[in-house]
Amino acid sequence: MPELPEVETIRRGLSELVLGKKIVRVEVGNAGSFLGEVSDVVGREIVEVGRMGKALLIKLDDGKVLMVHLRMTGQLIYVGKERFAAGHPTEDFVGEMPSRHTRVSFEFEDGSWLYFNDQRKFGFVKVLRVGESDGFLDKLGSEPWDVSEEEFYEALKRRKGTTIKAAILDQSVIAGVGNIYADEGLWAAAVAPMRRVGEVSREEAGKLLMGIRGAMEKAIEVGGSSLQNYVKADGTRGDYLDKFAMVFDKTGEKCARCGDVIEKTRVAGRGTHWCPKCQR
DNA sequence: CTAGGATCCTGTCAGC
DNA sequence: TGCTGACAGGATCCTA
Numbered sequence: 001m002p003e004l005p006e007v008e009t010i011r012r013g014l015s016e017l018v019l020g021k022k023i024v025r026v027e028v029g030n031a032g033s034f035l036g037e038v039s040d041v042v043g044r045e046i047v048e049v050g051r052m053g054k055a056l057l058i059k060l061d062d063g064k065v066l067m068v069h070l071r072m073t074g075q076l077i078y079v080g081k082e083r084f085a086a087g088h089p090t091e092d093f094v095g096e097m098p099s100r101h102t103r104v105s106f107e108f109e110d111g112s113w114l115y116f117n118d119q120r121k122f123g124f125v126k127v128l129r130v131g132e133s134d135g136f137l138d139k140l141g142s143e144p145w146d147v148s149e150e151e152f153y154e155a156l157k158r159r160k161g162t163t164i165k166a167a168i169l170d171q172s173v174i175a176g177v178g179n180i181y182a183d184e185g186l187w188a189a190a191v192a193p194m195r196r197v198g199e200v201s202r203e204e205a206g207k208l209l210m211g212i213r214g215a216m217e218k219a220i221e222v223g224g225s226s227l228q229n230y231v232k233a234d235g236t237r238g239d240y241l242d243k244f245a246m247v248f249d250k251t252g253e254k255c256a257r258c259g260d261v262i263e264k265t266r267v268a269g270r271g272t273h274w275c276p277k278c279q280r
Numbered sequence: 281c282t283a284g285g286a287t288c289c290t291g292t293c294a295g296c
Numbered sequence: 297t298g299c300t301g302a303c304a305g306g307a308t309c310c311t312a
Contacts, residue, residue: 003305032288054306071306073290088305090291101290120289122306136307162283171307179305225305248305269285271304 002070002087002225004054004144004176005216009224010076010086011051014058017078018046018114025107033103033118036127040064041106053140053175063130067137068116074123080112086226089240092117093230139172144213147174149206156197156205164200165193166268168212177212180241180248181219183273185212187247190257192279193267218244247273 002010022045028034041060048059056076058066068076075087077097085093092099097115104116104125116125128134141147141155152174159167165186168177177185186193188211191204200208222243223229229240241249246256250273251264260277 006305069306072304073306118289119291120304120306122288122290159282166283169306181305270306 002054002074003178003181003216004051005181005219006087006224006226007051007054007056007070007176008220009226010056011049013084013086013226014056014076014078014114015049017080017082017084017112018049018058018108021046021108021110021112023106024109025105027105027107028103029098029105030103030121032121033116033123034125036125036129040127040129041066052137053143053171054178055137055140065128067126067128067134069123069126069136070118071120071122071124073120074116074118077115077117078112079115080108080110084227085230086224087117088119089225089230090119093227136171141170141172141174143175144177144209144216147209149202149209152209153202153205156200160196160198162197163193163267164191164195164197164208165270165272167197168208169268169270174209174212176216179270179272180245181212181215182270183248184215184244184246185209187211187274187279188214190279192276193272193274194265195280215244247275249273 023041026038044060044062046058047061050057056068070087073088078084079097092101098105101117101119102115103118106114155173156167165182167173168182185208189207225240229238232238247262250262253262255262255275258278260275262273262275265272
């Protein structure tokens with residue numbers, strides 16, 4: 001689940017909690033979840049928490065970077081005087097840490113911990129040494145706010161034979177869009193997900209970019225998928241999607257624009273939610 | 281080169 | 297209840 005807004009939520013939350021903290025221990029529970037040498041990060045202090053697309057970039061005081069990619073089911077949980085959790089929403093947001101899904105644990109000098117949990121083991125923490133590049137980061141397209149409508153249209157056209165949904169999921173076309181914001185952006189632009197890129201107009205591409213930005217801005221504003229949305233004041237489980245989603249996971253519900261029924265189908269090999277009446 | 285499908289791994293849920 | 301198969305919010309690898 002973690003897409004750009006969720007990673008941005010993590011970036012903001014962690015910035016307040018781990019800046020200036022020194023890592024004194026790293027425990028690796030699953031070898032494939034930690035790429036690099038533990039000795040490269042022990043003793044180092046966190047100087048900045050950044051983000052590029054869906055990648056979180058934890059910068060260390062010697063110039064190295066801890067790159068975290070949550071993929072499908074990753075989550076980061078900080079436990080100290082305060083607790084912060086964001087990423088793939090599960091009971092681990094509120095449960096005992098570490099859990100059976102904990103793959104990498106970082107202990108700080110003040111006794112607090114940061115846990116990287118990931119039930120499907122697709123995600124990872126990777127040490128980038130000074131000057132070391134990463135293939136994913138190198139290929140990454142522009143952030144949705146750093147690209148003009150015209151540039152976005154040009155980037156899309158590099159994938160003109162495929163569906164518009166597959167094109168915006170391509171991280172080299174635009175950074176940070178995943179299945180949720182692809183469906184939401186296409187709904188906002190009233191463009192059908194299975195349309196071929198070659199048949200999408202310059203104007204529609206502009207609306208699509210605005211739709212993606214709008215959905216992401218709303219999600220960031222409400223705190224993405226995080227502890228604050230997971231448990232409501234009355235103790236029941238909340239759903240952050242309710243706070244901004246118009247089509248995602250709304251199968252069978254009424255389209256807010258035309259009143260027709262939201263359907264679920266398959267596009268680009270992914271579950272796709274859309275309104276067949278007003279998305280053309 | 282592009283496009284589409286299989287694949288990594290674990291958990292959950294629907295249907296029988 | 298227990299089993300089985302489908303599917304899950306990502307990205308890469310392989311094939312055509």
